[in-house]
Amino acid sequence: MTNTLSPALVISGLIKDVGPVAGLDGRMKRVISNISLTAHFGAVTALLGANGAGKTTTIECAQGLQPRTGGEISLLGQDPHKADAGLRAKVGVMLQDGGLPPSARPIALLKHVASLYENPLSVSALVDRLGIGDFADTTIRRLSGGQKQRVALAASLIGNPEVLFLDEPSAGLDPQSRLMVFELIRELRDSGKAIILTTHLLDDAQRLADYVYIVDKGESVAEGTVQELLEQSTAALSKRALTFEASPQLDTEPLLRSGISCSESRPGSYTLTGELTPVDVGNFGAWCASNNIMPTSIHLASQSLEDVFLSISGAGAGNETRGNL
Numbered sequence: 478m479t480n481t482l483s484p485a486l487v488i489s490g491l492i493k494d495v496g497p498v499a500g501l502d503g504r505m506k507r508v509i510s511n512i513s514l515t516a517h518f519g520a521v522t523a524l525l526g527a528n529g530a531g532k533t534t535t536i537e538c539a540q541g542l543q544p545r546t547g548g549e550i551s552l553l554g555q556d557p558h559k560a561d562a563g564l565r566a567k568v569g570v571m572l573q574d575g576g577l578p579p580s581a582r583p584i585a586l587l588k589h590v591a592s593l594y595e596n597p598l599s600v601s602a603l604v605d606r607l608g609i610g611d612f613a614d615t616t617i618r619r620l621s622g623g624q625k626q627r628v629a630l631a632a633s634l635i636g637n638p639e640v641l642f643l644d645e646p647s648a649g650l651d652p653q654s655r656l657m658v659f660e661l662i663r664e665l666r667d668s669g670k671a672i673i674l675t676t677h678l679l680d681d682a683q684r685l686a687d688y689v690y691i692v693d694k695g696e697s698v699a700e701g702t703v704q705e706l707l708e709q710s711t712a713a714l715s716k717r718a719l720t721f722e723a724s725p726q727l728d729t730e731p732l733l734r735s736g737i738s739c740s741e742s743r744p745g746s747y748t749l750t751g752e753l754t755p756v757d758v759g760n761f762g763a764w765c766a767s768n769n770i771m772p773t774s775i776h777l778a779s780q781s782l783e784d785v786f787l788s789i790s791g792a793g794a795g796n797e798t799r800g801n802l
């Protein structure tokens with residue numbers, strides 16, 4: 478029986494080199510330079526970061542699917558790279574590409590996976606729970622991305638694992654399926670399992686994670702609960718952006734003051750950024766009036782939570798992405 482008081486997973490100073498890489502004249506490329514994290518039982522631990530930050534590589538090293546170059550990993554008290562079948566049976570994995578055989582049908586596949594475990598969960602209960610019965614007779618290759626995702630989640634759960642790795646669990650799910658999957662993840666967490674998930678969606682981390690590690694360019698750059706991370710960046714939260722469309726190459730100099738900048742991201746599309754006050758908004762109106770400028774659109778927005786996380790992760794302001802990191 479696993480000691481549930483010890484962490485399920487501890488990663489210290491992970492380093493991972495890949496290659497040889499053709500673009501680097503056959504040299505190795507360091508994709509993880511320093512990632513450390515601890516995941517506990519009864520908690521959802523999220524690795525949050527932009528595409529290419531190193532999340533998948535980290536969890537694949539944590540599962541022993543990829544060898545590490547340096548650092549230490551302890552999964553249920555063992556080195557995952559030297560893991561025996563006993564350890565593997567306690568770990569469930571849902572990979573980003575699903576890894577499901579394309580010609581199999583969902584229920585037959587789940588029954589087969591269940592037969593590999595000593596004490597599997599009930600296939601029919603999981604099928605009902607994840608709504609898999611609706612497409613039970615369709616081969617995996619013909620399923621939609623979200624349907625495949627649900628089968629992959631069921632397959633990762635069937636062995637009733639103590640630790641569950643989920644790589645981008647909400648990818649491709651429609652809103653209803655997303656709620657269903659999130660509810661199931663919370664139940665699993667409440668039943669004491671350790672859940673480690675990767676996501677580039679702040680919303681997923683906010684809804685699900687008890688503890689978040691922000692990963693950027695192969696390093697863990699911040700950690701805490703979502704609330705703690707938000708509190709670390711209250712300065713960023715007070716920033717706003719006023720975007721307007723008008724003629725190109727306008728002289729926006731009169732709108733600037735210390736802490737307020739203006740950029741023309743494409744001809745005729747301007748964004749004023751900084752701690753904008755009502756006086757700045759008034760000045761903007763007066764500037765339009767005195768220069769006979771009639772903008773075709775004006776949009777004032779608080780910096781989004783995504784911007785806050787981008788500022789923590791150093792991915793840079795001015796990123797147009799919304800809803801993603």
Ligand SMILES: Nc1ncnc2c1ncn2[C@@H]1O[C@H](COP(=O)(O)OP(=O)(O)OP(=O)(O)O)[C@@H](O)[C@H]1O
Pocket residue numbers: 495496498506508526527528529530531532533534535573677
């Ligand atoms: N075998 C490899 N050869 C070359 N580059 C690699 C290899 N494996 C990973 N990388 C690079 O390492 C970086 C991290 O990749 P990884 O898949 O871990 O990122 P991620 O955070 O999971 O991204 P995503 O959200 O897009 O899945 C990326 O720049 C990726 O291109």
